[in-house]
Every structure is written in C-alpha cells, then in structure tokens.
Amino acid sequence: METPAETKKTPALSNKVVIIAATAVIAALAIVAFLLLSGRRDGNATGIGYATEAKVMLDQDSLQAAFDEALRNAQDGNIGLKYQNDAFSSNGTDFECYIVNSEANKYDMFLTIYADAELTDQIFLSGLVPPGSGFENITAFINPYALEIEVPESEGSTTNVRISGQQIVSAPMAIQNKTAMDLSVSATVTGEVDLTKTDMKLATSTTKGTGAEGDADYVAPATGKSAFVYLQAKPATDTTGAAATLAAECAAWAPSAYAEATDVIVGTRAVTKDNLATLRAATVNSGTFVSYNAGSIALFRLTGDCVAAPRASEWKTTDTFKTTIAFTFAPATIEKYAITFGTHTSAAGAVPTVTASPTTAAAGDTVTITATGVAVSDTNVTATVTPAGGTASTVTMTQDATTNTTYTGTFTMPAGAVEIVVNAAA
Structure with a gap:
C-alpha cells in the first residue's frame, strides 16, 4: 500500500490506536477491514452479529420524526480508514506497521492481514477494535405507502430535499477513503426475519411483478406481506465529507431498480458482492490525511419495494427485519x-x-x-x-x-x- 515516497518512518496520529506491530519484514501484505454497520453488541466481544433493523412506518408524521432522529444519529456515521503499511526500520531487524480504526469513526472494526494478494494466506485476525464511541444502529424503514421524507440540503438550511417514492428507506450513510491508495469495497449482506414477531417475508425479486400479463415471461405482482430489499452504493459527488451535504446527496439519490451486476439482495443467507464500489485515493501528505478527491467518498443505502396492501395480513408497526452488513477493503487496480x-x-x-x-x-x-x-x-x-x-x-x-x-x-x-x-x- 502506497505512502508518499519521502516518508521514512511511521507518521504520528493523534489519539491513534496501534493494533498491529510487525517485528519482521512483511512483503506484499493485503489488508482487509470489516466495519460492522450499527453498534448493538450482544455481549460477545469477538462477535460480528451487528444489524440494522427496519421498521414499518404507516403515517407521514411518524415517518418524518423517525427519519429526523435517524439523520441526527447518522451525522457522524461515515466510515474512515487509516493505515500505514510501508514498514521502515532503524536497526534493519524490527519493522512496524499500524492500522487504525479512525478516531472519527462511530463503528467497531476488526481487521485481517493476508500474506498474499489472493487473500488466502491469513496471518493475523484482530478482535473488535472500537473507535471510542458508536451509535446504536443504522435506521431503515419499511414505507409501504411511499410517504415523502424531507432532509435539509445543507447544515442549518431551511430548504429541504425530498425523498420521494421509496418504500424501503435507510438513513444517509457514506464510506470515506482517507488513505493514499485506491480501494475496492466489497460487502457481505445477511438478512433476518423473526417469525415469532412478524409474518412478513424477504422477497428474492421485486414484489411489483415483471412483464405484461399474457407474455411468456410474465410474473404477477406479489400479494403477501413481503419486501424486496437490496444494498446499493455509488460514488458521491461531494468531496468535503460534510455530513449534511452527504445527507442531502443521499436524499436526492433517485430510486433505481435492482441491478444484478451492482446490487446485493438482502436475504436470509449471506450474499457477498465483490467490488461493490471503488474508492479513489485521498490526498495524503507524509501519512496525514489532507482532503478527499473526486471518488474518495461512496454513498450506500438499503432500498427496494414492498407490497403496499398485503391481501391476507396488513402491515403493522411491529413488522421488522434485520440486516447485517460487513464491508471489506482491498487495494483496487485502476487503469491510469x-x-x-x-x-x-x-x-x-x-x-x-x-x-x-x-x-x-x-x-x-x-x-x-x-x-x-x-x-x-x-x-x-x-x-x-x-x-x-x-x-x-x-x-x-x-x-x-x-x-x-x-x-x-x-x-x-x-x-x-x-x-x-x-x-x-x-
């Protein structure tokens, strides 16, 4: 992983947590960081069972109030990753590297080091590394009536951006690359429905049906209580990293149909999507983050559709599903x-x-x-x-x-x- 050529020693970081110290020459390391989205712990310090929980919202005022609270919780919810992978030595024997769960993060993290670019020879696995604080969860909503939500277009603005026509809505979230190299972001997504609390199901395709009635490929719209949910990501146009600006950009992100090549369906079995997004390198000076560049920030969201008026059982505010999302980061090869x-x-x-x-x-x-x-x-x-x-x-x-x-x-x-x-x- 690249650092500026003039760097000759590990640069200092304020409040840094050193979690890896290598006492031998390490060549061609691949580092993968798993950021656990939402922070509800189950008491197991080495577990990764973190989840987002989506709740049904059936009226405009409740939905807007809940989304406003989620927006406040997400203000510091962007993910930053810092590391120093070029190892330098003063005695020719001892070398030190570090990976830091950025002090700006609000997520726990665990990290794995591999000795090969194919990520097969694992030589290190950390426990959970907290950034010092975290909020409880990422909030998502099942919004069967596609009610509108308003988000301020910038900090303190009285002008709002509207989220319209979306039946699955999640709080604005972003991944920010604070390193000096391009990163490929992959994601593993697992859904869960507690059938003791709800009779809803996670669908494997759109609930709206496909094709025209009478055609050979026609699929009728679903009628049972079900939701088709998928994870999407895209590059942000913003390069400031300001939470309010990113929130407005998320709100302006128009609904888009599921695309197999780029999106990840939320189901009860874990699904991994390689290269969900590519994060371009930030500007880094002697190991210190300076600024984001175009493509250094990616937005992500849970989105999808659901049956607005289930035939056998109407939506209730107790209907929920949970989603666990683990992101992995690896060096990206981009032709220049x-x-x-x-x-x-x-x-x-x-x-x-x-x-x-x-x-x-x-x-x-x-x-x-x-x-x-x-x-x-x-x-x-x-x-x-x-x-x-x-x-x-x-x-x-x-x-x-x-x-x-x-x-x-x-x-x-x-x-x-x-x-x-x-x-x-x-």
Missing part, C-alpha cells in the same frame, strides 16, 4: 493513462510552464491544468487537450487575480492518454 505535453506557445515570447494534477489519471477523473509564468500581455490563454487517436478539445483557462501570470483550467480524463498544449495569445 499518461498525460504529456506538446509545444506551448506565447504571443509575447514568454512560454509558460505547464503542469497537470494528477500527473496520470483514470477515465472520468478531473484533471487540473496550471500554466505559470504567463506574460501579462497574454490575456487570452487556452489549453488544447488531444486524446491519442481522438479529436482535440479546448479548455478555457482562468486567470489567477492575485498573480495575473497564473492560469488554471480543468478537463475530464478520457479512457486513454492525452497531450496538452497551452496557447497564450494577446
């Missing part, structure tokens, strides 16, 4: 493409110095072009970005009002190498 530079020009004869950040980029990444040393008389500055074998596009460069000689612009990286040329004209 070269960014090169052609011959820049200047009408005044002062050819600017041009850089790009990042210096290599994956498809969809935002790349920032910076031109410095631009002549004051060259006020019309543009950049031409030419993909290999593709058509050039023009990027408008904006002048820095402080220096007057620095210009910046951005473009979205295509799936291939690009060449950048900056032209400064009067």
Whole structure:
C-alpha cells in the first residue's frame, strides 16, 4: 500500500490506536477491514452479529420524526480508514506497521492481514477494535405507502430535499477513503426475519411483478406481506465529507431498480458482492490525511419495494427485519493513462510552464491544468487537450487575480492518454 515516497518512518496520529506491530519484514501484505454497520453488541466481544433493523412506518408524521432522529444519529456515521503499511526500520531487524480504526469513526472494526494478494494466506485476525464511541444502529424503514421524507440540503438550511417514492428507506450513510491508495469495497449482506414477531417475508425479486400479463415471461405482482430489499452504493459527488451535504446527496439519490451486476439482495443467507464500489485515493501528505478527491467518498443505502396492501395480513408497526452488513477493503487496480505535453506557445515570447494534477489519471477523473509564468500581455490563454487517436478539445483557462501570470483550467480524463498544449495569445 502506497505512502508518499519521502516518508521514512511511521507518521504520528493523534489519539491513534496501534493494533498491529510487525517485528519482521512483511512483503506484499493485503489488508482487509470489516466495519460492522450499527453498534448493538450482544455481549460477545469477538462477535460480528451487528444489524440494522427496519421498521414499518404507516403515517407521514411518524415517518418524518423517525427519519429526523435517524439523520441526527447518522451525522457522524461515515466510515474512515487509516493505515500505514510501508514498514521502515532503524536497526534493519524490527519493522512496524499500524492500522487504525479512525478516531472519527462511530463503528467497531476488526481487521485481517493476508500474506498474499489472493487473500488466502491469513496471518493475523484482530478482535473488535472500537473507535471510542458508536451509535446504536443504522435506521431503515419499511414505507409501504411511499410517504415523502424531507432532509435539509445543507447544515442549518431551511430548504429541504425530498425523498420521494421509496418504500424501503435507510438513513444517509457514506464510506470515506482517507488513505493514499485506491480501494475496492466489497460487502457481505445477511438478512433476518423473526417469525415469532412478524409474518412478513424477504422477497428474492421485486414484489411489483415483471412483464405484461399474457407474455411468456410474465410474473404477477406479489400479494403477501413481503419486501424486496437490496444494498446499493455509488460514488458521491461531494468531496468535503460534510455530513449534511452527504445527507442531502443521499436524499436526492433517485430510486433505481435492482441491478444484478451492482446490487446485493438482502436475504436470509449471506450474499457477498465483490467490488461493490471503488474508492479513489485521498490526498495524503507524509501519512496525514489532507482532503478527499473526486471518488474518495461512496454513498450506500438499503432500498427496494414492498407490497403496499398485503391481501391476507396488513402491515403493522411491529413488522421488522434485520440486516447485517460487513464491508471489506482491498487495494483496487485502476487503469491510469499518461498525460504529456506538446509545444506551448506565447504571443509575447514568454512560454509558460505547464503542469497537470494528477500527473496520470483514470477515465472520468478531473484533471487540473496550471500554466505559470504567463506574460501579462497574454490575456487570452487556452489549453488544447488531444486524446491519442481522438479529436482535440479546448479548455478555457482562468486567470489567477492575485498573480495575473497564473492560469488554471480543468478537463475530464478520457479512457486513454492525452497531450496538452497551452496557447497564450494577446
């Protein structure tokens, strides 16, 4: 796992909990962290039986009040992961690494170390590592009448974002990558229905039915008390990590049908989805988290549908199901493409110095072009970005009002190498 090249020793972390110390040379370690979503303990310190519990809400006021409380509980509920996996030694014999359940987390965590990238040779398994505090659970609701819920669009805002048309609703949740490497996130999901308390069932496909009546593939809508629930994840557009902003983005996340390639159905048997989401690396300086980048944060939710008016037994507020979700993190392999530079020009004869950040980029990444040393008389500055074998596009460069000689612009990286040329004209 990568750390900045200039780092020569394990950097300090405030309030850090060192949970792994390696006293031998460790090569090519794969580290998997399981974050246990919701925090209700059953008294077994090594257990992983944590669950979300979804409850039926049948009226607008109760649903909004319950969701507001869940939103308050989830304000600090985002997941951060920190670790130092490059080991350095002062005596050539002893090496130290650490993995930290970030002090900002509100979840317990346990961690496993493997000696191989295939995750088959396990050499370490920790017990539960608490972050110091945690809230009781992630709240989800069965909302059979698809009642609306309102969420403030930002901290203290009086303008609300509405969650509309969703029969399965969960409190806003996000995973945040605070490390210097790209991570692949997988999830194992297990559902549970206590038949001594409810007669509902977890469905294995949509309760709405499929196809048109009379067609060979027609499946009639379900009529029994059942819910089709699945876990979804997607990249967040936010890069601040602010809880209120992420909550509003979750609320604005439109309902979407189950997709086998990307979603995980909640059933009574454990189901694992590899690479549910990819978290892009954050900006890290000498082992210290600086800021999130585009793609460093992923949103996740429980969603789905249910039978609005069961034929034999109506919905009751005592109808519930539980879901256990365990996320695993492993290094992600993302193809990145070269960014090169052609011959820049200047009408005044002062050819600017041009850089790009990042210096290599994956498809969809935002790349920032910076031109410095631009002549004051060259006020019309543009950049031409030419993909290999593709058509050039023009990027408008904006002048820095402080220096007057620095210009910046951005473009979205295509799936291939690009060449950048900056032209400064009067």
